[in-house]
Amino acid sequence: MIRWIFILLWLGTLAGGQRLVTIRRRQTVGGGDVITRIFGESRALISARMLHKADRYFHGGVMLDNCDYLHGHAHHHEHTDDCGHGVDVDDEALARPAATGDDHYAGAGWYRRLILNTRPAGHTHLSTVREVKELLPWFRLATRLDPHNVQGYDVGAYWLAEKVNAPAKALALIDEGITHNPEAFELALTKGELLMETDPAAADSALAAAEKKWLAARKKFEEGEAYPPHLSPPEFALMERIQVYRAKCMLDLGRREQAIAFFQRALAVSDNKTALQERIRELSSQTNGWAPPPSDH
Amino acid sequence: MGKIFAIAKLSVLELFRKKDVYVAIVLALVAIVPLAVVNAFGIEGAVRYIREVALLLVWGFSVIICVTTSARQIPNETQRKTILPLLAKPVSRAQIALGKTLGSIIASWGALAMFYGCYIVIAGLKSGIWIEPVLLQSVILHACFAALACSMTVCGSLALTPSANITACLLIIAGGLLFGDHLPDLINKAPGLFRPPLIGLEYVLPRFELFDLRARVIHSHAPVPAGVFLFILLYGAAYSAVFMGLAAGLFKRKQY
Amino acid sequence: MTQAVVCHHLSFTYPNGHQGLHDLSLSIEQGEIFGFLGPNGAGKTTTIKLLLGLMKPTAGDLLVLGGKPAEPKTRAAIGYLPEVANYYDFLTIGELLSFYGALCGMSRQKINDRTMELAQLTGLETRLKTPLRQFSKGMLQRAGLCQALLHDPALLILDEPMTGLDPIARSQMRGILENLRKDGKTIFFSSHELSEAEIMCDRVGVLCDGGLRWHGPTRDMAGDGSENLERKFLKIISEGK
Numbered sequence: 001m002i003r004w005i006f007i008l009l010w011l012g013t014l015a016g017g018q019r020l021v022t023i024r025r026r027q028t029v030g031g032g033d034v035i036t037r038i039f040g041e042s043r044a045l046i047s048a049r050m051l052h053k054a055d056r057y058f059h060g061g062v063m064l065d066n067c068d069y070l071h072g073h074a075h076h077h078e079h080t081d082d083c084g085h086g087v088d089v090d091d092e093a094l095a096r097p098a099a100t101g102d103d104h105y106a107g108a109g110w111y112r113r114l115i116l117n118t119r120p121a122g123h124t125h126l127s128t129v130r131e132v133k134e135l136l137p138w139f140r141l142a143t144r145l146d147p148h149n150v151q152g153y154d155v156g157a158y159w160l161a162e163k164v165n166a167p168a169k170a171l172a173l174i175d176e177g178i179t180h181n182p183e184a185f186e187l188a189l190t191k192g193e194l195l196m197e198t199d200p201a202a203a204d205s206a207l208a209a210a211e212k213k214w215l216a217a218r219k220k221f222e223e224g225e226a227y228p229p230h231l232s233p234p235e236f237a238l239m240e241r242i243q244v245y246r247a248k249c250m251l252d253l254g255r256r257e258q259a260i261a262f263f264q265r266a267l268a269v270s271d272n273k274t275a276l277q278e279r280i281r282e283l284s285s286q287t288n289g290w291a292p293p294p295s296d297h
Numbered sequence: 298m299g300k301i302f303a304i305a306k307l308s309v310l311e312l313f314r315k316k317d318v319y320v321a322i323v324l325a326l327v328a329i330v331p332l333a334v335v336n337a338f339g340i341e342g343a344v345r346y347i348r349e350v351a352l353l354l355v356w357g358f359s360v361i362i363c364v365t366t367s368a369r370q371i372p373n374e375t376q377r378k379t380i381l382p383l384l385a386k387p388v389s390r391a392q393i394a395l396g397k398t399l400g401s402i403i404a405s406w407g408a409l410a411m412f413y414g415c416y417i418v419i420a421g422l423k424s425g426i427w428i429e430p431v432l433l434q435s436v437i438l439h440a441c442f443a444a445l446a447c448s449m450t451v452c453g454s455l456a457l458t459p460s461a462n463i464t465a466c467l468l469i470i471a472g473g474l475l476f477g478d479h480l481p482d483l484i485n486k487a488p489g490l491f492r493p494p495l496i497g498l499e500y501v502l503p504r505f506e507l508f509d510l511r512a513r514v515i516h517s518h519a520p521v522p523a524g525v526f527l528f529i530l531l532y533g534a535a536y537s538a539v540f541m542g543l544a545a546g547l548f549k550r551k552q553y
Numbered sequence: 554m555t556q557a558v559v560c561h562h563l564s565f566t567y568p569n570g571h572q573g574l575h576d577l578s579l580s581i582e583q584g585e586i587f588g589f590l591g592p593n594g595a596g597k598t599t600t601i602k603l604l605l606g607l608m609k610p611t612a613g614d615l616l617v618l619g620g621k622p623a624e625p626k627t628r629a630a631i632g633y634l635p636e637v638a639n640y641y642d643f644l645t646i647g648e649l650l651s652f653y654g655a656l657c658g659m660s661r662q663k664i665n666d667r668t669m670e671l672a673q674l675t676g677l678e679t680r681l682k683t684p685l686r687q688f689s690k691g692m693l694q695r696a697g698l699c700q701a702l703l704h705d706p707a708l709l710i711l712d713e714p715m716t717g718l719d720p721i722a723r724s725q726m727r728g729i730l731e732n733l734r735k736d737g738k739t740i741f742f743s744s745h746e747l748s749e750a751e752i753m754c755d756r757v758g759v760l761c762d763g764g765l766r767w768h769g770p771t772r773d774m775a776g777d778g779s780e781n782l783e784r785k786f787l788k789i790i791s792e793g794k
Contacts, residue, residue: 053349057345057516060516060518061512061513061515061516061518111481111499111504111507112481113525114504114507114525114528114529115478115504115506115507117521117522117525118507118509118510118513118521118525118529119478119512119513120512120513120516120518121518130342133340133341133342133343134343134344134345134346136337136338136340136343137337137343137346138346139337140337140338141337160338160340164340166338166340169338169339169340173338299655299658300655300656300658302655303652303655303656304656306652307641307644307652310643310644310648311641311643314643315643377639378635378637378639379639379640379641381602381605381607381633381635382633382635382640382653382697382700382701383656384605384606384607385605385607385628385631385633385710386628386653386656386657387625387626387627387628387629387656387657387658388625388656389625552607552608552609553602553607553608
């Protein structure tokens with residue numbers, strides 16, 4: 001009997017997964033592997049849960065919906081340390097949903113008090129190398145379960161490179177992601193970002209690829225063509241970032257004129273023009289001539 | 298009490314001699330050991346994921362063992378006709394119901410001890426930390442949960458068919474553990490007509506999720522305040538006592 | 554002689570409306586062997602379940618050894634051998650008797666002594682550590698007799714005790730029951746095998762369709778010898794119908 005119950009539950013989960021996941025999937029490298037056969041389309045859902053799990057781990061087991069620090073990095077956004085809800089939240093404060101943003105426990109008073117005391121409380125971020133390693137298994141699982149989980153590759157590579165000091169492993173992960181998601185400009189962008197300090201030429205090459213993919217994506221987006229939902233929307237802010245990074249690579253390679261040209265391109269798509277104009281002025285005053293930017297697309 | 302313990306001892310002997318529990322432990326080890334050996338990205342040092350997976354399996358298997366062991370205690374006696382010589386002995390129906398419940402509780406505790414033994418060894422080898430106070434609290438509350446789950450299932454076995462009882466108990470327990478803490482939220486958002494039954498569920502069903510300290514153990518948080526811990530233990534004991542009383546009453550009315 | 558069992562207008566109706574027993578009035582003297590005869594479905598097992606307090610009569614009065622059978626202290630003086638010998642197959646006979654002994658409130662020493670005694674009586678002394686799942690049907694029946702006799706009951710209720718036994722085992726069982734009668738035990742046994750009743754019983758009762766059709770000394774049922782017991786039995790049954 002038990003066996004039948006579990007078979008039913010399992011089938012239910014898979015059927016639910018099939019219905020819920022509306023992502024149009026492409027034929028992928030390794031698409032016929034064991035994981036795909038076992039989990040089917042529901043693997044995308046499970047993979048997304050793995051990323052949530054990493055988020056929860058990052059907060060020491062506390063689920064804080066309005067603190068998207070982990071994913072903030074993936075989208076290359078800035079993060080405020082307190083996520084708007086205070087760094088050191090004591091139990092009493094946690095008992096007030098409004099103070100924490102955690103309004104899951106809006107039940108009877110006695111139950112609220114008990115459940116809050118049995119769950120991890122307080123707002124912490126894992127910070128030491130040893131602590132941050134706790135997140136890695138979830139990124140590995142997320143990307144293994146769903147090779148189209150672009151965010152999993154992106155965020156995983158960030159933590160590997162920046163927090164665990166394993167840039168080679170971060171690059172390997174990004175390369176794996178690029179293989180599975182050749183259209184994902186954000187992965188090429190992250191690759192360029194990872195290479196900037198050690199190999200500006202290679203970084204520029206990766207960023208050039210990112211730019212090319214962004215333009216292709218933008219074209220599809222503007223023409224109203226079907227756009228894969230697992231990829232980030234081709235926002236101008238990301239194009240600006242690509243151009244700024246390329247400019248920095250040029251500066252590292254001693255090509256000031258080309259750097260200015262990339263800053264100019266960034267200026268064209270930027271919302272915040274003042275800082276870029278200032279930077280261009282500063283560089284132009286140091287240079288004698290002007291050369292056109294390399295044409296790589 | 299001697300008669301109750303004699304009946305309880307029989308249930309414990311049955312669980313361990315029929316070897317179901319060893320199968321569960323082997324299955325759990327098969328799932329955990331490879332995870333403990335392999336390191337994500339070849340980088341050593343992650344521990345919490347092992348705790349997470351191992352505790353998930355410990356809880357999952359303990360729910361299955363509690364429910365399946367308790368659900369078959371009295372129906373199996375009827376099915377194999379051992380109930381007749383048992384009832385013919387100078388022992389009351391209440392003593393039999395209590396003995397059967399106690400037996401399934403002790404058997405589940407035995408299985409839990411084995412599961413947690415494996416957990417402590419695996420997590421300890423990986424992290425170097427063996428037993429933390431919050432883990433002790435977690436084990437004690439888990440044992441209390443097992444007692445409550447067993448009492449509820451034995452009680453259910455006297456009112457429902459075995460398969461219906463197992464299905465209902467698994468759904469109630471798994472539902473409570475997975476979604477119990479969202480029930481108040483669900484009540485807040487439910488349309489007017491659905492609220493009264495949901496509020497009824499909230500107050501009638503035991504809140505199994507209160508006994509689950511896994512998140513605190515995984516992330517090495519401080520132990521639960523003593524007052525809260527004792528209150529949850531008393532809450533579990535009170536609910537178990539209610540279910541045992543109900544089971545004794547239902548069994549007394551049965552004719553064989 | 555005092556009475557071991559007294560039934561007065563005893564009736565039992567199952568929840569589905571089927572009348573299992575109708576207006577049974579009967580008394581069994583202490584120290585006698587009473588045979589309860591009847592075809593399958595006559596109500597023999599229903600009567601036994603009422604005698605053991607497993608079911609409550611829907612009408613009538615029932616006293617067993619002067620007490621109500623639903624009370625544990627009454628059952629402390631009853632030994633019961635069920636028709637189907639099913640016991641906990643993961644136990645040994647020693648463990649089974651320890652378990653039942655504990656339920657009867659016996660001391661560990663007393664249980665051990667009685668276990669040895671009964672094992673010798675039933676020829677199971679070499680099998681004390683063998684799990685019951687390895688027992689043959691006859692051995693299980695003997696194990697059942699051990700558990701029924703364990704607490705030295707004053708009244709033995711045996712439901713089809715000869716079922717499944719080979720001739721040698723039947724003969725042994727008969728010998729054991731004879732010895733128990735000599736020890737002053739009351740034995741109530743149900744059977745549909747008339748030859749067994751003729752050999753062993755002081756008195757018999759014939760049950761058909763839930764009603765007692767005839768009861769009295771075994772020799773009276775056989776009459777003056779002009780007709781055998783089987784023919785008389787069939788006559789009673791057909792008259793009853």
